[in-house]
Amino acid sequence: MITDRETFGRKVLLPLQLLVLAAAVLYFGRILFIPLSFALLISFLLFPVCKWLEGKGIPRSAAIGVGLLMVTLLIGLVVALLVNQFNQFEENWSSISHRFNETLEQLSVAIADRFGISREAQLEWLKKSSENLVTIVGSTLLGSGSAVVVAIIVPVYSALILYNRRLLTDILVHRFPEESRPRVMVVLHKVITTYYNFIKGMLLVYLIVGVLNSIGLLLLGIQQAFLFGFIASILTFIPYVGIMIASLLPITVAWLTKDSLWYPAGVVMVFALVQYLEANVIFPMAV
Numbered sequence: 365m366i367t368d369r370e371t372f373g374r375k376v377l378l379p380l381q382l383l384v385l386a387a388a389v390l391y392f393g394r395i396l397f398i399p400l401s402f403a404l405l406i407s408f409l410l411f412p413v414c415k416w417l418e419g420k421g422i423p424r425s426a427a428i429g430v431g432l433l434m435v436t437l438l439i440g441l442v443v444a445l446l447v448n449q450f451n452q453f454e455e456n457w458s459s460i461s462h463r464f465n466e467t468l469e470q471l472s473v474a475i476a477d478r479f480g481i482s483r484e485a486q487l488e489w490l491k492k493s494s495e496n497l498v499t500i501v502g503s504t505l506l507g508s509g510s511a512v513v514v515a516i517i518v519p520v521y522s523a524l525i526l527y528n529r530r531l532l533t534d535i536l537v538h539r540f541p542e543e544s545r546p547r548v549m550v551v552l553h554k555v556i557t558t559y560y561n562f563i564k565g566m567l568l569v570y571l572i573v574g575v576l577n578s579i580g581l582l583l584l585g586i587q588q589a590f591l592f593g594f595i596a597s598i599l600t601f602i603p604y605v606g607i608m609i610a611s612l613l614p615i616t617v618a619w620l621t622k623d624s625l626w627y628p629a630g631v632v633m634v635f636a637l638v639q640y641l642e643a644n645v646i647f648p649m650a651v
Contacts, residue, residue, distance in 0.1 A: 399514045399517045399518050399521060403517075403518045403520075403525060404521075405559070406518065406519075407525040407529070408555075408559045409435075409559070409560055410432070410435070410522065411556055412560050413427075413430075413431045413434070414427040414428055414526055417430060425527065428523050429523075431526075432519050432522065432523060445590065445594070446591060446594065449588045449590050449591030450588075452591075536548075537549060537552075562651060565650040565651035566650075566651060569642065569646055569650045569651060570594075570598060570600070571597075572642075572646050573596075573597040573600060573638055574590075574594035574596075574597035574598075575593070576638045576641070577589075577592070577593030577594070577634065577635065577638050578590045578592075578593030579593075580634030580635075580637070581593055581631065581634060584627055585627075586614055586617060586618055586621075586627070586631065587617060587621065588617075592614040592617075595613075596610035596635060600642065610635075611632065611635050614631050615631050618630070
């Protein structure tokens with residue numbers, strides 16, 4: 365006879381234990397699961413490409429190598445463009461920094477007059493903020509070291525998944541009853557195809573938004589328009605907040621380098637217009 369306590373244990377305690385166990389496995393196994401998850405997504409993305417190359421008579425290992433090389437070249441091209449734009453921005457910073465320092469000086473005087481906060485207190489706050497920033501940057505650099513390791517492991521995992529995809533598919537399909545296996549294969553194929561089309565569409569969205577942002581900033585005469593335009597494009601994956609963060613730097617540069625407040629306002633209007641087009645025209649058409 366099953367008691368109320370046993371019933372409570374089955375309905376509440378057992379799912380809770382399984383939840384805690386799953387969370388513990390994910391937490392302590394994140395060093396494996398995170399790169400493996402990225403590798404799985406990349407393998408989904410490259411599967412149609414590899415399958416097409418194999419259909420042309422190219423060996424599977426060579427097709428996988430070509431697919432990974434294409435992804436690496438694409439990422440390298442984007443990084444090289446952003447680094448080039450950042451170096452140009454750094455070269456022009458000397459001409460911007462003088463006005464920036466003047467603006468900070470005027471702001472400091474205004475704060476002292478209006479709120480009664482002394483210059484010494486403001487300097488102390490800036491000192492503490494800079495120390496915190498150094499700590500954050502240090503942690504980020506340590507994290508980037510781990511990112512380099514992940515960037516090396518992920519292509520290896522992706523290649524192994526793509527090369528052994530039939531074996532992995534058979535293992536997955538045989539977890540289901542025999543009468544359900546044809547339907548499982550159909551669903552699996554649809555999942556991979558849909559994910560590939562979604563990522564392809566999203567990349568097209570980021571490219572179009574980045575180009576439109578850059579053209580708008582170029583028309584306003586903003587320096588390093590491509591850097592700011594594509595950073596804003598990449599940050600659009602964060603709804604609302606991403607575009608606001610991305611617009612701060614070009615707005616500041618427009619304010620410091622131009623003689624009219626219409627230029628910062630123009631930056632806001634460019635980003636607002638492109639965001640409207642992205643949400644209502646570009647995204648629906650591409651994705």
